[in-house]
Amino acid sequence: MPEPSTAIASPVPRRSSVSIIRASVLKFVGLLTGVFLLAGYLVLYLAHDLDRNEETESAFYTQKAVRALEKSIAATVKDYAFWGDAYKHLHTRIDTDWAYVRQNVGPTLYADFGFRGIFVVDAADHTAYSVVDGQLSSVDASTWLKHGLPDLLTQARAGAEAETPTTLFANIGGRPALVGAAAITPGTDPTVTPDDGPPSVLIFVDILGDDRLGTLGKDYGVDELRIATAAELNGPSVFVLGENGVAGSLHWNPPKPGERLLGLGLPLIGIAALLVCLMAWAILRRTTASARALDASYQSLQTSQSALAISEARFRDVVEASSDWIWEIDHAGRFTYLSERFESVTGLTRPEWLGAPMDQLLCTELGTVTQWLSIPNRRPDISVQCRYVDTQGQERITRLSARAMADQGFRGTATDVTEEVESRRRIEFLSQHDSLTGLPNRTRLREFLDGKLKTQPTAERPLVMLSLDLDRFKSVNDLLGHAAGDAVLNEISGRLANRVRHGDLVARIGGDEFVLILTDLKGQDEVEMLCQRLIESIESPIRIGEQEVFVGASIGIAMAPTDATEATELLRYADIALYEAKSGGRNTWRFYAGDMNSKIVERRRLESDLRFAIKHGELRLHFQPRFRIADGKMVGAEALVRWQHPERGLIPPDTFIPIAEETGLILALSNWVMETAFQYASSWPDQLFVSVNLSPSEFKRGSLVERVQRAVQQSRIEPGRVELEITENVMLDDAPGALEIMRTLKRLGIRIAMDDFGTGYSSLSYLRTFPFDGLKIDRSFLSRLTATEDDRPVIEAIVGLGHALSLTVTAEGIETPEHLELLRSVLCDEGQGYFLSRPLDMEGFSALIRVTETTGET
Known part of the structure; x- marks a missing residue:
């Protein structure tokens, strides 16, 4: 009987532990390499996104700056076009004297607003009046605006009834220009009746230069706003002016926070990647040595399985390190998986929501999430914004992306975008x-x-x-x-x-x-x-x-x-x-009320006439003599400005002085008064001084000391013969600044007196602190003496106070012999008033000086 044969199974080939370890480490290194590459990509993306956001924001503010410029020229041309006087002098007829010589629509628009071109186009579309660079010119508006003029005239006249101006950007001589135009209408002036023909059009042209644009950009936080060169037209940061860029384009330098981020982030990622590579090399070397020693035993297999488990754990850690949380739902819309990142982002617990319906947590503005997921032929790369409430009761916003799975479920990621949405809302809020x-x-x-x-x-x-x-x-x-x-x-x-x-x-x-x-x-x-x-x-x-x-x-x-x-x-x-x-x-x-508008129109005319009067000699000076009460000798005179209007007659100072202060004309008016009064007084006898009133606003602006010094030097009058009268409002508004100015004037030799003493908040501290030479008792104290004697002790006290402080005391409003006798009895130093002399013009005052010098009496 033959012996049974014995079959010996061949051993199953097994990969060596060394190769397994090397493969695992290489995979791990590859995974980390992918992570670093992803991190690098995210840094690049974030840098690009930051630069793009800055570009968008600067473009937004550039647009706001240009719109503000358009609104400014539109408001200016509207003020001048919808004006009854402009209708009479620029439409009904062209009055060059009113417009240019009196500077209603003339050189001041170039000096104050920088308008390079000013044109008036009549009803027949002919240029009837033009001012170029502040000079009267015969240049035709079509020479400047070329093809854009007809449309501009049509739009301006279309806005006549609604008093709406129009603007456009044009190319003038290769440079961008902003053009504002409005139909000339009577506005609300009740004294002007418009004709039936088409209105004339007033055009202002502002040529934009790099200096002007740079200043405009700084006001809106845009760096180096300028005219774009040919090389910059095809790049970013370009704002087109006019339709299809007919007026050129603007360019600016937006901030580049992304470049700074790249300069910091990429080197750090590179260093981290190098360290990881060194660590991987060291790990590989050690594990290889150990694997060779244990490669023949079963334990080596267990070791490799353990290494694989560690690698998987590391992979899970990388996934959980992401800023997004990962989810999965089954066909019924219930959560079957939530990454650990879910808890750190939302503050909710994973076990509580696993198995719960997704619609119970998240909702969209258009319906439930599952309805969105079930849309036929929905593109997988399209995301949707969802809302949920966190554990603090705050509403959060997340961007959800999803892909279908084989079991009719879905998986995807959720990214928190609450801050991004809030930032967008904030920008929209700030715009309004x-x-x-x-x-x-x-x-x-x-x-x-x-x-x-x-x-x-x-x-x-x-x-x-x-x-x-x-x-x-x-x-x-x-x-x-x-x-x-x-x-x-x-x-x-x-x-x-x-x-x-x-x-x-x-x-x-x-x-x-x-x-x-x-x-x-x-x-x-x-x-x-x-x-x-x-x-x-x-x-x-x-x-x-x-x-x-x-x-x-x-x-x-x-x-x-x-x-x-x-x-x-x-x-x-x-x-x-x-x-x-x-x-x-x-x-x-x-x-x-309806008459208010008429008052505004009237005040505007008066302001224009005052500007003309200062420059063309319609102002006059009268001088009210001041006398020493003890012996009746004339010691000086106060200069009083008068306005002899060619149509309205004599206009009192209390009407035009407030207008001058509000409009800034007070400086030009005061300069004229000082220069004229000082020049005239320089020919008086040496013992006579001249007194000039100052407005409180002159202490705040206008370089008062330099103006006074210049007027004194030009007239060659002795500074000691000049007295400046100020009111206590100067000290109330800015006491330290007023004190410094008054001390400087005193160093020049100028006398200073406090006017209208006793009518406001005059205090002893003012008289002791400020370098006054005299004070003037307000006329109201003398005028009331006929009705009551209560003011007599007050006058005595003011005179005594002035003498105690070594000040010259002057009384205003002496109108009766009793007033003069009272002031003499209380030892008042000087006085002025109608009883002593009315204000005299220059010829009358010169005659008074001659009589005084001849007789030695007043």
Whole structure:
């Protein structure tokens, strides 16, 4: 019987432990390499995204800067075009003397606004008047604007009825230019009747240069805004001017935060990758040595399995290190898997949500997540924004991406984008709201107002607009700084917002100017009651640090449809009423009335005439002599300015001096008075001095010391024969600055006197601190003596105080012999008034000097 054969199984070939370890390490290194490459890519992407965001933001602010420039030229050309005087002198007929010589529409527009070209195109589209670079010219507007002129004229005339100007960008001589145009209309001037023909068009041309653009860019945070060169046109950061870039393009240098990120991030990633490679090399070397020693045993297999488990764990760690969390759901929409990152991102616990419906956690604006996932032919690379509530009760926003699985389920990633969405919302909010107070800005105000006007308010239920401007706010900025001013504005904003109803609007449209749009106010009484409450609320003290600040408010009121039905007109009428409120003493309110506009027109004409009068010799000086009371000798005279208007006759100073102070003409007026008075007084006898009044505003601007010194030097009068009269308002506004100026004037030899002493807040500290040579008792004390003797002790006290401080005391308003005898009895030094002499013109005063020198008497 044959022996059974024995079959021996051949051993199954097995990979060596060394090769397994090397393969595992190499895979691990490859995985880490992929991670570092991904990290590098993310850094590059983030850098590019940062640079792109900066580019977008700077382009946004560049556009805002250009729009602001367009609004500025549109507002300027509107002010000059919609004006009755302009209609009479530039449309009805071309009055070059009014426009150019009197500088109503002439060189000042080049000097003050930088307009290189000014043109008036008549009804036949011929250039009737032009000023180029501040000089009267015969250049035709079509020479400058070429093909764009016909469209510009058409658009300007189309806006005549609504008083709407138009603008366009043009290429003038190879340089971009901003052109503003408006039809010349009488505006609201009741004295001008328009004709039936097409209106003439007023055109302003502003040629943009790199210096102007650079300054504009700085105002809006855009670096090196300039005209783009040919090499820059095809690159980024280019803003096209005009249609298809007909006027050229602008270029700027946006910030590059991405470059700084790359300079820091890539080297760090490279160093980390190098360290990982060194570690992998060291691990490979050690594990290879161990594997060779244990390769023949079963334990080596266990070791390789353990290494594989460690590698898988590392892979899971890399996945969990991602900023996204990974999810899976089954066909019923329930979570079957959530990565550990889910808990750190959302704050929720994984066990609680595994098995829960996905729609219970996440929702979209258009429906549930499962509805979105079931959309037929949905592209897998499209994501959707979802919302959920975290453990703190805050709503969060995540971007969800998903791909279908074979079992009809889905898996994908979720990325938290809450901060990104909030940033976008913040940008949208700031475009329509004031960045300091958070109130709506002018843009939002216009949208709100247009919407309310479309509802067609009635006289029984009008739409009320309040234009509110703070009083005494400038002194807060000047004395406490802009930080305190900002705090005041925020406090006032809150008070205003608390005083209006839901559905009304409070907007900040300027530095300290607010506009309120109100509904459901049924009559004038309710409006006045609200204005009273607003002013009382604003006048309440505001605490800034350790100080209490007090401001007031003036309010102008316009209502639709009673006053106007258009937003532009309503805003303008409310501003006119506000001006009347400020003129009426501030801390009050005024309703718009038709005659207010006439007053504005009249004041504007008076301002224009005053500017012309200063430059063309319509002003006159009268001199009121001042006498020594003890012996009646004339010691000097006070220079008083008079305006002899060619049409209106003699205009009193109390009418045109406030206009000069408000418009800045006070400096030119004061220069003329000083130069004329000093020149005339230089020919008087040496014992006579001349006295000139100064406005408080001259201490704040205009280089007062240099102006006085120049007038003295030009006239060659002795400084000791010059006296400057100032009021105590100078010390109240800025005592340290006024003291320094007065000391400098004293070093020049100029005399200084306090005018109108006793009528305001005059104090002994002023007389002791400030270098006065004399004081003048206000005429009101003498004028009341006929009715009461109560002011006699006051006059005696003022004279005694002046003598105690070695000051010359002068009394104003001496109109009777009794006044003179009283002043002589109390030892007053000097006096002036109608009883002694009326103000005299130059010829009359010269005659008085000759008589005095001949007889030795007054």
